[in-house]
Every structure is written in structure tokens, then in C-alpha cells.
Amino acid sequence: MVKNTRAAKTFRTVWMAVLMLFLYAPILIMIALSFNASVSRSQWTGFTLDWYVKLFNDPAILGALKTTIEVAVIATIISTVIGTLGAIGMHSMGSGMTNVLINVSYLPMTTPDIVTGVSLMLMYLFCHVPLGKWTMIFAHIAFDIPYVLFSVMPKLRQMNPNLYEAALDLGCKPLQALWKVIIPEITPGIFTGALLAFTMSLDDFVISYFTSSDMYPNLSRIVYSSTKLGVKPTMYALSTLMFITILILLVLVNRRTKLENL
Amino acid sequence: MVQDTRLIELKGVCKNFGDTQVLRDVDLYIRKCEFITLLGPSGCGKTTLLRIIGGFEMPSSGEVLFEGKDMTGIPPYKRRINTVFQKYALFGHLNVFDNIAFGLNLKTPEQMGVKTKKEKKEEIARRVHRMLKLVKMEGYEKRSIDALSGGQQQRIAIARALVNEPEVLLLDEPLGALDLKLRKEMQLELKAMQQQLGITFIYVTHDQEEALTMSDTIAVINGGRIQQIDNPKRIYDEPVNAFVADFIGESNIVDGVMLEDDLVKFSGVEFQCVDEGFDTNEPVDVVIRPEDIMIVGEDVGMLTGTVQSVIFKGVHYEMMVESGERTWKVHSTTMQPVGTSVGMTIVPYNIHIMRKATTADAVPVQDKTNKEA
Numbered sequence: 001m002v003k004n005t006r007a008a009k010t011f012r013t014v015w016m017a018v019l020m021l022f023l024y025a026p027i028l029i030m031i032a033l034s035f036n037a038s039v040s041r042s043q044w045t046g047f048t049l050d051w052y053v054k055l056f057n058d059p060a061i062l063g064a065l066k067t068t069i070e071v072a073v074i075a076t077i078i079s080t081v082i083g084t085l086g087a088i089g090m091h092s093m094g095s096g097m098t099n100v101l102i103n104v105s106y107l108p109m110t111t112p113d114i115v116t117g118v119s120l121m122l123m124y125l126f127c128h129v130p131l132g133k134w135t136m137i138f139a140h141i142a143f144d145i146p147y148v149l150f151s152v153m154p155k156l157r158q159m160n161p162n163l164y165e166a167a168l169d170l171g172c173k174p175l176q177a178l179w180k181v182i183i184p185e186i187t188p189g190i191f192t193g194a195l196l197a198f199t200m201s202l203d204d205f206v207i208s209y210f211t212s213s214d215m216y217p218n219l220s221r222i223v224y225s226s227t228k229l230g231v232k233p234t235m236y237a238l239s240t241l242m243f244i245t246i247l248i249l250l251v252l253v254n255r256r257t258k259l260e261n262l
Numbered sequence: 263m264v265q266d267t268r269l270i271e272l273k274g275v276c277k278n279f280g281d282t283q284v285l286r287d288v289d290l291y292i293r294k295c296e297f298i299t300l301l302g303p304s305g306c307g308k309t310t311l312l313r314i315i316g317g318f319e320m321p322s323s324g325e326v327l328f329e330g331k332d333m334t335g336i337p338p339y340k341r342r343i344n345t346v347f348q349k350y351a352l353f354g355h356l357n358v359f360d361n362i363a364f365g366l367n368l369k370t371p372e373q374m375g376v377k378t379k380k381e382k383k384e385e386i387a388r389r390v391h392r393m394l395k396l397v398k399m400e401g402y403e404k405r406s407i408d409a410l411s412g413g414q415q416q417r418i419a420i421a422r423a424l425v426n427e428p429e430v431l432l433l434d435e436p437l438g439a440l441d442l443k444l445r446k447e448m449q450l451e452l453k454a455m456q457q458q459l460g461i462t463f464i465y466v467t468h469d470q471e472e473a474l475t476m477s478d479t480i481a482v483i484n485g486g487r488i489q490q491i492d493n494p495k496r497i498y499d500e501p502v503n504a505f506v507a508d509f510i511g512e513s514n515i516v517d518g519v520m521l522e523d524d525l526v527k528f529s530g531v532e533f534q535c536v537d538e539g540f541d542t543n544e545p546v547d548v549v550i551r552p553e554d555i556m557i558v559g560e561d562v563g564m565l566t567g568t569v570q571s572v573i574f575k576g577v578h579y580e581m582m583v584e585s586g587e588r589t590w591k592v593h594s595t596t597m598q599p600v601g602t603s604v605g606m607t608i609v610p611y612n613i614h615i616m617r618k619a620t621t622a623d624a625v626p627v628q629d630k631t632n633k634e635a
Contacts, residue, residue, distance in 0.1 A: 162351035165318050168338040169345045170365035170426065180364075184355040 027243060034236035051237040061222060061238060067133065068218040071208075072201035075140035080194045082141070083148025088182065090149075091156040102153070109146045116143060117210030124211065136212035140201045147200055148193035155189030192256045199249040202242070264478050265294040268330075269429065269462055270315060275324035277310055277486075284310045286486045288324070292430075292464060297456050299465045299473040302483035303509070308466045309348075309434055311483070315464060316432050317341050344423035345432040349439070350415045352407045358418055359403040362390045365426040393421035396455065413444050424455075430462045437472065449475050470510045474498060482506050503616050507549040514555070514590050518548040518615070526615055529586055531564055533608065537615035547616040552580065552593040554612035563605015565590075569598045 034052070038045035055061055090101045108116065120139045121131070129135055163185060167177035183190075205220035212221065219242060226235050270292040277285040284307045292298050300308040313319040314326060317338035326334050333341065344365070352361050360367075363386050366374065371382040394400050397417035407415065416436060423431055433452075437445045453476045456463045467473055473480050474494045482489045482497065482505075490502045501507035504515050518528035520540035526533050528548050540546065560566055567585030578593045583604060590606065598604055 160347075160349055160351050162347040162349060163353065165316075165338070166345070166347055166351040166353075167364075168318075169316065169343075170422070171339050171368040173339055176368070181353055185353070187355070 030236050031240045031243075034233060034240045036233065039233060051233045052241075055234045055237050055241075058234065060217075061219070061234070064217050064219045064222040067216055068202060068220075071133065071137050071140055071218060072198050074137050075144050075201050076194050076198045078137075079141045079144035079197050080148050080190060083145045083193060083197075084152050084183075084186075084190050086145070087149050087152035087156060088178070091153065105146050105149050108143060109150075113204070113206035114210075117207040120207065121210040131211060131213045133212065133216040136208050136216065136218070139207050139211040140204065143204070143207060144197035144200055147196040148190070151193030151196060152186055152189040155186040159185055188256070192253060195249060195253050195256070199246060199253065202249070203246050264296045267294045268292070269294045269296075269328070270464075271325075271327040271330075272311075272315075273325040273327065275311070275314060275321045275326065277307070277314065277319065278322045284486050285314075285321070288486075288488055290481060290488060290491065292462060295456075295460050295462055296478050297453065297463045297465065297476060298479045298481065299467060299477040300481050300483055301467060301470060301473040301509075302489075304468055306483045307486040308468075308483050312345075312432050312434055312464060312466045315430075316343055316345050342429045343432060344426050344428040344430075346416075346419050346423050346434065346436045348434045348436070350419040352415055352419055352422070354407050356407070357403070358394075358399070358405045358407070358410070359390055361407065361418055362393055362422045362425050364422065366390075389425050390421075393425045396424070396458075397421045398451075412439050413448070416440065416448065420452075420455075424459065428461065430464060431456075433463060433465045435467055436465075437467075445472070452476065474510070482509060484509070499614075501549060501614065501616070504547040504549065507547075507614065507616065512552050512591060512593075514550045514552065516548045516550075516588065518546050520544045520546050520615065524610070526613065529565060529588065533564065533613055534610040535613040535615055536611050537613075540615070540617070545618050547618060549614040549616060550590075550608055550612060552591040553578070554608060555590060555592045556607050556609075557581075557583075557592060557594050557596070557598060558605045558607050560603045560605045563607055565606045567604060567606065569600050569602045569604060572597055572600055 033041060035047050035049070036044055037048040037050070086105075090098050093101070117139070120135075120142070124131060124135050159182075163181055164177055167181040168174070172180060205224065208218055209221060209224065212218065214221075214225070217225070219238065223235055223239060223242075226232060268291045272288055272290045275285055275288040275290075276283070288311060290311075300311055302308045310319060314321050317333075317336060317340075321334065325332055328341070353364065356364065366386045366389060369382075371377055371379060374382050374385050376382050376385050390403070391400070394402065397420055399414065399417050399421065402410070402414070402418075407418070410418065416439075419436070436452075437448050440448060449472055452463070452465075465473075465476065474497075477494055479491060480494055480497045481491045484505050490497060490506045492500070497506065498510055501510060501513075507513045508515060516528050518526045520526050520537075520543065521532065522542060523538040523540070524535055526535050526537070526546065526548060565585045567583040567590065570582045570584050570589060573580045574597075575593075578595050579597045581592045581594065581598060583590045583592050583606065585606070592606065
């Protein structure tokens with residue numbers, strides 16, 4: 001341990017500041033510029049909310065916002081159902097099989113987005129499915145499922161193993177026991193999983209880029225294509241809003257996981 | 263009172279998990295209104311046996327009969343049996359009332375003996391209230407499960423099972439997590455409940471004292487086999503083999519030789535006993551309870567020895583007395599100081615002779631005469 005001298009204290013503070021600066025400086029600059037009255041990036045000419053107003057009057061951006069939310073909502077609902085049922089199935093298998101399946105399900109989470117995106121695109125092209133909103137939604141479902149799986153599995157493991165049997169014992173048929181006892185018992189995990197899936201959907205650019213087309217742009221695609229023509233401050237405003245939304249969602253997920261582990 | 267009707271009958275039940283044989287050829291019948299305890303060390307197969315009766319496990323071979331009808335393949339939700347699980351397994355998302363009402367809510371109004379849904383609701387409320395009264399938890403209807411202590415959760419688990427009016431209640435070490443005082447209270451309460459409701463209880467425990475206190479009948483299980491089925495008194499007084507003698511209460515178990523009927527030799531001394539039907543010079547296990555050894559004067563004792571240690575146990579003193587090759591455990595209300603030379607006598611009917619047998623070979627036959635209380 002470093003001794004608690006003044007020098008050490010100062011060093012620690014400075015180090016922390018540098019670290020935070022590295023992590024957040026780009027975003028802070030972007031947020032600042034989104035309130036800059038000037039279009040120029042090098043001049044501060046006063047505070048304004050004009051860019052935000054413009055943002056909400058731009059039909060292209062509003063359309064992209066609608067697409068993004070639509071994709072995220074549909075993908076979240078479907079992946080939550082598939083992921084939850086999958087987790088319950090995996091949990092009830094023998095431990096050997098469960099471990100294999102867990103590792104197989106981890107893989108998509110660690111695969112680089114670009115690989116996932118390109119491979120999904122190839123699959124769609126191979127099957128002659130035209131790229132559009134639904135190909136994007138299915139891609140999102142695919143990468144959302146592991147997040148649901150890994151939020152629900154710990155809840156199942158914590159659960160008293162006799163609960164299912166207790167439900168049968170009291171007269172439930174297997175499906176009734178699932179619906180009346182198991183699902184309510186793991187609801188916190190399902191909710192966390194859904195929240196995480198929704199966040200990941202909103203957050204995604206790379207996979208969406210490869211699995212959709214310019215006909216159905218989502219927000220991140222709009223930001224990306226606008227950079228080709230020189231970035232307008234409305235994009236700073238849009239990115240700021242996206243950043244804050246994701247931040248809030250992640251804080252929510254973190255607080256939920258902490259509370260559940262108490 | 264225990265009736266003669268056989269409610270549940272197990273015939274040649276075996277259970278394997280992979281290569282492990284958990285139950286070997288178990289024959290057992292359970293009578294109406296009987297309080298039967300499956301007693302044995304952990305891993306002996308007693309819980310598996312209970313789970314087979316409950317329908318949570320299928321036997322690998324053998325039959326389970328309920329009132330003479332085969333119920334081997336019947337799922338738990340179709341059996342007139344309810345279970346109190348080891349860790350209660352209460353539903354955390356429901357309050358006390360809804361936990362107890364869970365089984366009743368699944369029934370149709372007709373099954374509850376009423377006509378409309380409204381009447382069913384009232385009937386459920388009535389029955390839940392009656393159960394809460396039975397387990398002494400009135401007024402707890404709206405509490406959440408998390409807000410209850412272990413003992414209270416236990417009571418709710420019992421109420422949740424009993425409210426369905428099962429013919430048989432299975433209890434899997436239900437008092438294991440409670441402290442000693444609470445456990446003793448609950449033992450008496452459970453016994454009283456069973457007698458009041460007049461239903462069959464099948465109780466699993468590894469606690470021999472608990473088994474002796476509550477049961478009409480005890481089945482001692484070891485290594486997947488039933489070692490002895492009898493009433494508590496006979497299990498204690500007449501253990502059939504060294505395992506049962508050792509597991510139930512404390513025992514001195516020594517090697518002996520049966521010289522003739524009613525005469526056994528151990529520790530180099532011949533003793534009168536009350537056991538017959540052994541071969542001449544057949545080696546046997548001799549079991550003597552510590553409280554059955556009387557300390558007498560050195561000159562009049564059948565065995566003599568020196569007191570090695572004395573421990574005060576509350577009601578009695580436990581003394582270890584060294585005599586020749588071995589040390590005897592003796593319980594007595596009078597204390598002999600360490601180092602004293604003492605004599606020991608044992609009356610013939612307190613000497614229990616057991617055939618030498620590996621525990622796995624012992625297959626007891628359950629006959630009615632054994633089970634008279």
C-alpha cells in the first residue's frame with residue numbers, strides 16, 4: 001500500500017482526473033457543443049437550445065427515432081420471452097448439459113459486433129431476404145437473447161429448488177406451476193433482462209448497419225450518414241440525448257442488479 | 263388411532279441414480295392415521311423414499327399402491343398427498359393468506375362443495391382461517407413471507423399443505439432449521455395435530471429422539487434398506503442389529519459368543535440372557551444400553567473395572583469404565599470419582615443379542631404383531 005502522504009493523495013486525485021478525462025472528455029465536448037450557438041466547433045458564441053428544437057422538427061430524425069424505438073420494443077419483447085423460456089429449459093437440464101449451453105450462449109456476447117453484423121447480413125443475402133426493418137429486428141432479437149438469459153439464470157439458481165414441486169404438490173399441472181410460481185419468482189430477473197436488452201438495442205449501431213438498409217434508418221445510422229456530409233450541431237444534440245438515455249437505462253439496470261443481490 | 267387398513271403399500275421398490283443404488287428392495291406398508299417416521303443417517307435414502315411416495319421420483323422398479331391401486335405413474339398433482347418441504351418452499355410473491363389458499367384456488371367450486379365462485383371465495387377464506395387457527399398464526403393473513411421467522415414459515419408451510427385435506431401428509435425434516443426449544447414444541451404440536459385431524463403422517467428425520475417422541479411406527483433405514491420397522495419402544499428395547507442399536511440411543515456393542523440358549527459369553531464372562539435360537543458357539547453382537555449397566559460394589563459385580571472419566575449430563579452422569587480390553591459407557595444418577603474400582607452388573611433382559619450380519623443383508627419382515635403400540 002502507498003502511504004497516505006500528501007503527495008500520494010495528490011497523485012491519486014490527479015490520476016483519477018486524467019482517467020476520467022480520457023473516458024469522458026470527448027462526450028463532454030460533444031455535449032457542450034450541442035448547446036453552442038455557433039455552428040463552428042472552435043468558437044463559443046453563447047448558450048442555445050436551438051439545435052434541440054431543430055432536432056425535434058426534423059422529420060428524418062423523428063422517423064429514425066420511431067424506427068429505433070419500434071425495433072427496440074419488438075426485439076425486447078420477443079427476446080425476453082425466448083430468453084426466459086430458454087433459461088428455464090436450460091436450468092432444468094442436467095448440470096453437464098446446462099454448462100455446455102451456457103458457454104454456447106456466451107459466445108455471441110463476446111463476438112465482435114462487426115462479425116455478428118456481417119455474418120447476419122450474409123445469411124440474409126444467402127437466403128434472399130431483402131434487408132429492411134424486420135431483418136434488423138431479427139438481428140436485434142438474436143443479440144438480445146443472451147442478455148436476457150444471463151439475467152434470468154441467476155434468479156433460477158437462487159430459487160428454492162422445491163418451489164416447482166411444491167406447486168405440483170398443491171395441485172398445479174406443470175404449465176400452471178410454471179406460470180403461477182416460477183415466472184413470478186424470477187420476475188425481477190426477467191425485468192432486468194428486458195431492460196438490458198432494450199438498452200443494447202438502442203445502443204447498437206454496427207449490427208443494425210449491416211442488417212438494415214438506408215430505407216429504414218435508425219438513429220445511429222442517421223448520425224453515421226450525416227458525418228459524411230459534415231456534422232451539424234443537431235447531431236451533437238441527438239448524440240447527447242442518446243448518451244443520456246443509455247446512461248439512465250444502465251444506471252437503472254445496475255441498481256436493480258445490486259438490489260437483487262442484497 | 264391407527265387403523266388396520268393399509269393406505270399405502272410399497273412393494274420391492276428400488277431406486278438408482280446412475281450407478282448409485284439409493285433404495286434396495288423396500289417393502290413397507292403405511293396404515294390409515296399412522297404416524298410413521300423414516301429414520302436414518304443422511305444419504306440413507308429416506309428422503310428419496312418420501313419423494314417416491316409423493317410422486318416426485320419414479321421408482322426404478324417395484325410398485326407403490328394407494329388403497330390397493332397402483333399409483334406408480336400418477337403425477338403429484340393427482341395424488342391425495344401433500345408435502346411439507348425441508349426449506350418450507352413458500353411462495354415469496356404471495357402473502358400468507360394466498361400461500362395457504364394456493365391449493366384451494368386451483369379447485370373448481372364443485373370440488374369445494376359449493377356452487378358459485380363467490381361462495382368458493384368465502385369457503386376458501388373460512389378454511390384458511392381455520393388452518394391459521396390450527397397452526398396458531400391467526401391475524402397473519404396479510405403478512406409477507408419474508409417478514410416471518412423460520413418457525414412461523416414452518417407453521418405456514420404446514421397450514422398450506424393441510425388446508426387441502428390430504429389423506430397423507432409428507433414431512434421432509436420439517437423441523438431441521440429450528441432451534442432446540444422450538445423444535446421440541448413443534449414436535450408435540452405436530453403430534454397433536456395429527457391426532458386431531460386423524461390423517462396419516464409420513465415423517466422423515468435423522469433425529470432419533472424426534473422419531474421416538476412422535477411416531478406410532480419407526481422405519482430405520484440404512485444403505486437404502488429398511489433395517490427395522492417397529493413401534494418406538496421395541497426399536498429402542500429390541501434393536502434387530504448393531505446398526506439400529508447404535509443409531510437409536512447410545513449403546514455398548516461388544517463381540518460375544520452364544521454358548522447355548524439364554525447363555526452368552528463376552529468379556530471373558532458368561533451372562534444369563536433371554537435370547538434363544540442361536541447355533542452353539544455362534545458369534546454374536548451384544549448390545550447393552552449405558553443406563554442398563556448398574557454400578558455395584560467391586561466384590562459383587564459381574565465385571566470389574568476402573569472409572570476413567572466422568573461427565574455430568576444433567577439428568578445423569580456419563581462414566582467411562584475400563585474393564586479388561588474395553589471401555590464401557592455407563593449412565594448413572596450417582597457419581598463415582600475417577601480412579602474408583604467398581605463392579606458392574608447387567609440383568610438378563612437388558613442384554614440384547616444380535617446375529618452378526620452386514621447391515622445390507624438384513625431384510626426385515628414387517629408383520630402386524632411387531633407393530634402393536
